[in-house]
Amino acid sequence: VLNNWEAAFVTEIKRCGEVLQQHTCRAVCHKYGNEDHCRFLFPHEIVETSYFDPETNSIVLMCWDGNVNYFNPYLLVFCRHNHNIKCILSGKGSKAAMFYISDYITKMDLKTYKVLSLL
Numbered sequence: 601v602l603n604n605w606e607a608a609f610v611t612e613i614k615r616c617g618e619v620l621q622q623h624t625c626r627a628v629c630h631k632y633g634n635e636d637h638c639r640f641l642f643p644h645e646i647v648e649t650s651y652f653d654p655e656t657n658s659i660v661l662m663c664w665d666g667n668v669n670y671f672n673p674y675l676l677v678f679c680r681h682n683h684n685i686k687c688i689l690s691g692k693g694s695k696a697a698m699f700y701i702s703d704y705i706t707k708m709d710l711k712t713y714k715v716l717s718l719l
Contacts, residue, residue, distance in 0.1 A: 612677045620682040621669045643667050659687040 629638040643666030650662045661670050670685040688694045 609673075609677060611639070613673045616676045616680060617668065617671065620676065622668045622673050623669060644670075648687065661685070661687070 623638075623640065623642045625638050625642065627640070629640055632639060644663045646666055647660055647663045651660055653659075653660050653699075663670070669682060671683060672685050675681075675683055685694070688697050
């Protein structure tokens with residue numbers, strides 16, 4: 601029974617990954633002065649295995665397809681929604697995540713980064 605479950609799980613990862621995690625650039629990717637590149641940083645760099653980079657003090661995740669979001673297979677299969685897994689320890693990444701989350705939650709007409717620039 602366990603072998604059947606594992607095979608079905610792998611099949612579902614592939615099916616959900618192709619439908620939910622594949623990035624295709626659209627107009628929203630090029631807002632805020634990003635006309636010449638995707639503001640979500642696609643395509644990702646291809647990385648054969650995950651590793652720690654001491655120069656940037658960051659974890660670099662394995663990536664076999666540059667147009668697929670980083671994902672957790674269990675979240676993907678059991679919740680069936682797109683998501684992006686990223687290690688955010690500090691610095692620019694955490695600041696960008698904070699702005700994104702606050703903008704997403706509040707859905708204000710005036711963006712958080714514009715309000716903060718007034719301070």
